Amino acid sequence: MSVPNPTAARKLRKPAAVVSVLGAFALLASACAGGADAGTQQSADATPVSGGNLNFAVSVDRGCIDPQQVGNNDAIAIARQTVASLTSQDPKSGEIVPWLAEKFETNTNATSFTFTLRSGATFADGTAIDAASVKTNFEAIKALGAKATLGSTYLSDVSAITVKDPQTVVVDFSKPNAQFLQATSTFTLGLLSPASATLSEADRCAGKFSGSGPFSVKSYTVDKEAVLERRAGYKWPAATNSNKGEAYLDTVTFKIIPEAGNRTGSLQSGQIDATAAISAADISLFNGNGFWNETRANPGVVYNLYANQSNPKLKETAVRQAISKAINREEITKTLLTEADQPAKGVLSHTTPYFKDYSELLKNDPDGAKKLLDDAGWKVGTDGVREKNGEKLSFKVTYWQSPKEVLELVQQQLKVIGVDLQLKFTTIADVTAAQADKTYDFSYGNLTRSDPDVLRTVFASTTARGGNNLREKLPVDDVLAEQAAALDKDARQKLVDEAQEILIKDAHSIPLYELSTTISASDKVKGLTFEASSRLDFYDAWLSK
């Protein structure tokens, strides 16, 4: 079942193979480096050679590289390489394919998942990767609670984990949970040796765990670097990788470089070989001239303005709709971002499975916006800001995401229709606080996840968090819940489409643009690619002499 993804489909040489959930080995053939959007792509010509150290720059270090705990992108880049997951996801088709589990089955109401493990795979400390170790891992993640920032969400409704035989494990949920299969492909449900589960939080954060992936942590010095070394004897690749044996690179050194100018200069002068943290303004420096760029939109919910609907003004659908219409999304990507960046075409980015293009509903229409507000009784006041019954259409948004100019441009675009947007650009800490006490008018952000269930995570009023809109329960919540239980591809597609359409039409979602990740690297770096969640995969990477 191919995902109706017009943009991605255009890039495929042949239509994505139709595969069942079981044994998706057909994808092996088409699973090569790719799924990227644009850029001066690396040439994938020569035969890979083994050896060498790749210096890769990341911008922040939060002091922890435990795959089951971390939730920030830089730590994920490091942690991803150290663990293998039960499944993998094809970056092009969104299909879930085998990795540590050679077979997986789901019951009809998506509450029970059975994984059959491949034999011969081991953890870095030599113990076998068996069904019991899977149970130990998932239980350890649940025990971590909020420290497992992503894993705890994926496993929240687990009711039982059963070891049927050494190779077979069954995970049961109390509610339908179609997203779980995709969750097993993510780094955060990647497997650590059972002994690692008993380590202290500090030791796990410091990288003293034994993983299951193609690289092991050699050393980690906070604020300086993390060095990963090739795991000898690794031969259980995901079906999505072209490499079938040990990793090509001897070591990967993740250097922590907080200053953007330093990252650019260090790449230009060869002090680092690659990074995914070049600022938008500098990216074009690496188009050619001995370098290459590769950009891929992060799957999941795109950058959105989330209206707090416990605010009576934003509870008014017309107000939200007008704001969405007043935004010129093309202008944002054209003037502030790179040529590879794309305006939002829906709530989901175009690299997300089950994506559908809703550009028609997201056209810039300032006149339509003005009319909506006129009809709703919002009249332009003396200061140019619309008002009704003494209330002004003035809203505040607290955010930290760069480039900060994006919302400055939106502020200008909204001014045209008489809506005043007050911006406060600050630290993550301040933003988290504003969100926790629910005092915001708009919050701003995205959520990376290569499964449409991310819509429910972000928008449903029925989740534990209550959704970013802070609204009362509406029919769309039922659609989102049904989508979470739908296993049939066509049925799920219909429900996801329906949910997206409501979210956009009623402007619960005011999408802006797709967050993307760009790898910038020297020409000697080959095979460094994105996995389906737009995280980096160093397993296929190698250095030409």
Next chain:
Amino acid sequence: MIRYIGQRLLQGAFVLWAAYTVSFLILYLLPGDAVSIMASGDEQNAVDPALVEKLRAEYGLDRPLYEQYFIALFKALQLDFGLSIKNGVPATQTVAEVLPETIKLAVAGFALAVLLGSALAVVAAFSRNRWIRQAFSSLPPLGIAVPTFWIGLLLLQFFSFRLRLFPAIGNDGGQSLVLPALTLAIPTSAVIAQLLTRSLHQTLGEPYIEQIRAKGASEALINFGHALRNAAIPTLTMLGILVGNLLAGAVVSETVFSRAGIGRLTVTAVNSRDIPVVQTLVVLAAAIFVVTSLIVDLIYPLVDPRINTSRGAKA
């Protein structure tokens, strides 16, 4: 003398307690707490609020302010500042691991600053050429005015990216210390140069200089033997402030050159509201100030016999 030192140590203890308490209050009043920040990651991950509450309770962040304060203070008195919230490592260990790097940087930076600053001041004060005198006198205000950040980027661009003489990142070896230390030294040397130049001008105008000159002393002996020694005293007074400058400069220098150290640690710890780590750093910084000013006060009488510490008097 011993009584004087005892007095000063008591004062020092008060300063440490005050620093601890004020920073505790500030961190408490700042919006956002470490646990929610950690749980939300880069993208406001959808962690169940109940789980976040549970974790906050584990760290005792749900207790009343006074209770949190007294528990923390009692432990801090035993040098236990708690575990870093981001990774569970003892805060003191987190700081101790990077402290040597910052000490290296600060010592190198300070030594360079003294050399540069003194050289500038000496040329500006003693040169017979009016042009050179004026040019060198105008350099210190420039050094103070230019942002350290910009100096760092400039050095980086020229010496690392262009000439490729020094590495742009890391803490490995003496090579990697040169540019960060220079970045740190430039603004500090400007302060030293400005103070010393003014003080030298003043000293050279004193009657005793004329007296020495009348006795037939050479210009070199006058300048370096007498004027410089006397002019150094007011500069010494500023040592405490200069150490503060170095710590503040370390934040910038360590960030620009990607060096691990307490400057960068401070930035990340404050941003993630990692109270144990911030508290450790605040107390450490306060202790450094207390010790430096104590040392300065003890050195005074050795340089300037007019000062008598036995009565606790200061010049």
